[in-house]
Amino acid sequence: MLQTRLDLDRIRASRDAIDPVFLATPLYRCDALGGQLGCTVSIKLETANPVRSFKARGTELATSRLADQGVAAVVCASAGNLGQALGWSGRRRGLDVTVAASCFAPTVKLDRIRSVGAHLELVDGDFEMARERAVTIAQQRGVRLVEDSLDIETCEGAATIGLELVSGVSAGDAVLVALGGGAMATGVGHVLKALAPGVEVVCVQPVGAPAMTLSWRERRVVTTDSTHTIADGVAGRYPIPVVLDDLLQVIDDAVLVREASIVTGMRLLLEHAGLVVEPSAALGIAAILEDPDRFAGRHVVTIICGGNVDLDAYRRWVGW
Template identity: 50%
Template sequence: MPLPHRVTLARVEEAARTIDPVFLDTPQYSCEALGELIGVHLLLKVETLGPIRSFKGRGADFLVSQVNDDRPLLCASAGNLGQAMAYACRKRGVGLTVYASTRANHLKLDRIRALGARVVLHGEDFDAAKLEAARVAAEGNARLVVDSLDIETLEGAATIGLELLKLPQPLDVVLVALGNGALFNGIARVMKARSPGTRVVAVGAQGAPAMIESWQAGRVIEHERVNTIADGLAVRVPIPEALEDMQGLVDDVHLVSEEVILRAMRLIHEHAGLVVEPSAAVGVAALLEHTDLYRGRAVGTVLCGGNLTPEQMRLWLGPVLEVQA
């Protein structure tokens, strides 16, 4: 018998009542132009228009709302969780230190600092920064917040699933980016409970396959390094609890190439007028790589973040911008 899932629908509904409304009820609509190009009925759920341009505001705001002691908070982040935590902590007067890698997106780091949090750079990737944050928290009087382990991060992300249920017709498939797991596991938990006919597909980057490989193998598989532009998916060391959360929720998985992620970003910009980061484009990338699997079906995907530096925009979206000019 499978273990009961850590996420309960009652808590997800509580999160939807508690989270700052600025993060809720984000746009979700049929993108006809891009859908016709791919050959699907495409629904985009846009999480990039709020104050931190990322879905992580939901889980962070719910988590900080539940804090009931005076300890400062620590977290590790590739950038978006750090911004979300900084926003929520500033609102409630809670101290926060964010650990990030020396290669982290400088736009995201600047925004974390502007929101009042302290930033410590350590190591060459997210997992190295997370290990340092855990060490410091263990030695001091601080709480370490771990995305996808702390249940509030899943409960907040799961509110996206509640909003998808408001669509006039249920989706045949929802393609969800798989990083540490909060976004996928939160949404999938709601969809499996309330829309069981909807297939839920996890999408990762070929250059960071640890989560999907671990789920396929039924055990944690770690990698020495990652190599992907999708920094939000660049997990080397999966969280065991996140893998356990995936049990019974995954209908299929895809690992998409860097080349197709870039193509998806450009098509989203060209046909939807939206700037998204690589992690947010992997659902569309999966459609481009596996068109025959989804042709003619109603497919949704979550554009989960949109924090690009000007240099990244020129490098990755430059061909589209030049054509439009």
């Protein structure tokens, strides 16, 4: 019996609160990509929705419960995707949404936060400083703070991805999950360990943003002074202790990948799957590139978690 904050019955029930546009995303085998990587590759495409990321599964669940409680306003910190998702979900439930974000976040993500009607407050610093600003806003204005990965709804919403993966994986297969704050990793990991325990769950982070991976390896919270990666969506420095506790129970491994492998992964997804993705979404492909023997001949599922990427930067990275 898994002893985490997550609950399988709640996860199953949460699908009723999530707009169907975010559920049942495509899961398909990509033979062209697999041929390049020496294994069978299936793609779980979490970008085929109005906010182009998996985050709305969690914000749909969170805002539905907050609206039922009579909450009128919420605030969050975001690297970009959570803010857009919370704005989208909050707007359709009549919630006033404020997002604290770094002024260095990709412009495309900031513009899309504004486009869904959220109020955007920029900080002159990284995501962790935006998180501090969101806490301050919540305290000063008396609004509800939604914190990704700490709020269980963000984890259990993301866990519905796992429910959709179960029928497509078998013992010996591997599922590769981008690891940032931990909501998707703990959610998907919880479901797979409960319903498909023979499947290997491998989390992937950039070498330049390793805090959660280092914490998982040492079984204690490890922080870093800075991050250096193009994968802005997973570039946190301060893991949340209770999220780490959950992660320790539900994943099999956590690996670090280099920037060059992330860029190559993005290029392969474009050339062989026709997908334009943000760097965080290519972490799974990067993990296969860096350890091909580990995955050779196996069926590997990679979750394409986000597609909000600045096209000018994308062209520089992949040479498109």
